[in-house]
Amino acid sequence: MNIKIEVMEHDNLLEVTLAGEIDAYTAPKLRETLFPLSEQEQVNMVVDLTDVGYMDSTGLGVFVGVFKSIRSKDGDLKLIGLSRRLIRLFEITGLAEIMDINSQNEGEKE
Amino acid sequence: MPFREVMEAKYRDILTKYIKEQSESTLYIGQKFSRKSIENQVTPEEIISLHKMILQEIYPDMPEYVVHSFDILLEIMLGYGFAYREHQSLRDQQKELRSEIEIAANVQQTLLETKIPSVEGLDIGAISVPARLMNGDYYNFVEDENDCISIAIADVIGKGIPAALCMSMIKYAMDSIPANRNEPSMLLENLNRVVEQNVDRSMFITMFYGMYDYARHVFSYASAGHEPGFYYDGKNEEFSEIYAKGLMLGIDKKTKYRQYEKNIHPGDMIILLSDGVTECRTDEGFVEKETLLNYIRKYIHCSAQEIVNNIFKDLEKLQDFQLRDDFTLIIIKRRV
Structure with a gap:
């Protein structure tokens, strides 16, 4: 099980594309990549999860941490391309109400 | 008798036998020997010096270049010896950590009962x-x-x-x-x-x-x-x-x-x-x-x-x- 992380920066936007599985084994790698980025002032980050087949609560923890860190620096985090299973995870935990999830409908898939 | 004391005689025996007849059974004895020597923490370079020494004994007129070739092999195997010793000590540390975690898990069980x-x-x-x-x-x-x-x-x-x-x-x-x-x-x-x-x-x-x-x-x-x-x-x-x-x-x-x-x-x-x-x-x-x-x-x-x-x-x-x-x-x- 592995994860591929791609970060592209253009203008004022950080585009992160993830592919693979996010679990207890891959989450540390994700955290190491995203945390330093989230600590800059006024970051505008979009994370594309279209190719993430599985994410457990450890992965959720990474995104919440990144979200809190970005918010504290007046930045913005968007998650796009979440599968229905992932959406459910964000809904159950109440995170869907405070985080920007799939606001661009393009990524929604069955 | 401690392994180290008989190691030389044993290895000489295996080596001469194998050079003579190349049998499966001698190979098997060789495998057993290596398990024993690992158990007794014999390093790879020790085995190579032993090999070189015994070979010189059996073949006193062994060509110079073969003797020299062992010296370079010995030098290279030194690194493996270090890695091996490091591995040994990590294994011991891991054992220690594991038993500490087991104790912590028991404490947690009691706390959360x-x-x-x-x-x-x-x-x-x-x-x-x-x-x-x-x-x-x-x-x-x-x-x-x-x-x-x-x-x-x-x-x-x-x-x-x-x-x-x-x-x-x-x-x-x-x-x-x-x-x-x-x-x-x-x-x-x-x-x-x-x-x-x-x-x-x-x-x-x-x-x-x-x-x-x-x-x-x-x-x-x-x-x-x-x-x-x-x-x-x-x-x-x-x-x-x-x-x-x-x-x-x-x-x-x-x-x-x-x-x-x-x-x-x-x-x-x-x-x-x-x-x-x-x-x-x-x-x-x-x-x-x-x-x-x-x-x-x-x-x-x-x-x-x-x-x-x-x-x-x-x-x-x-x-x-x-x-x-x-x-x-x-x-x-x-x-x-």
Whole structure:
């Protein structure tokens, strides 16, 4: 099980594309990549999860941490391309109400 | 006799024999020899010097270049010798760490121990199994003077030791919240403030908190982002999700939790669980909600403890006995 992380920066936007599985084994790698980025002032980050087949609560923890860190620096985090299973995870935990999830409908898939 | 003292004679024996007849059985003896020498911490370069020395003895007029070739081999094998010794010492350290973790896991077990209350009219069963050594799931029962049983079920996001340490803190925070604030929504609001202030920013907790009033048979509950449980309507033999919305603990200190109530009738059941149950994965994919409910139906006539034990056994088998996540399941049955 592995994860591929791609970060592209253009203008004022950080585009992160993830592919693979996010679990207890891959989450540390994700955290190491995203945390330093989230600590800059006024970051505008979009994370594309279209190719993430599985994410457990450890992965959720990474995104919440990144979200809190970005918010504290007046930045913005968007998650796009979440599968229905992932959406459910964000809904159950109440995170869907405070985080920007799939606001661009393009990524929604069955 | 110590191995090192006979090592030279043994190796000479094996080497001369093999040079003479190249038999399988001598190769096998060679394998046994290497196991013995590893056991006795003989380094690779020691074996090579031994080889060179014995070869010079048997063939005194061995060409110079062969002798020199051993010197370079020896030099190269020195590095392997270092790596080997490092590996040995890491193995010892790992053993030590493992036994320390085992002790910590036992301490955690004792700290978090809870007794399933026995109340007339109710049948309660609970099981919690960690995926690794330490459990990031937690459940707790408290029986108070007002004919109520409180049930907390929680999951720390993150696994292993950090999650387990965090859980111990939650238990003490819960115990120190005054009893008159035990209403589920109030309790979660209080706990949320504790977690928000005291826990690492990438560690979060989901919790379902319920209070069963066994004089009136009313179940009141609130949830902080926890995996929803199920309610079983005994009369109509139907399951429904126990819906309760709320943000998980530790994110926003001003979070409010809504409290819900449900009347429980004879033959009804309350099923509470952690995401280790619903996120069960097999080679063919996730265990669907229907599959889980079918397992409950299959054992519905058993006692609550038998139901949870049997479901755990079945789901563990389905996953080839490899739990990916901590697994917690609680069933509260109102007796008919």
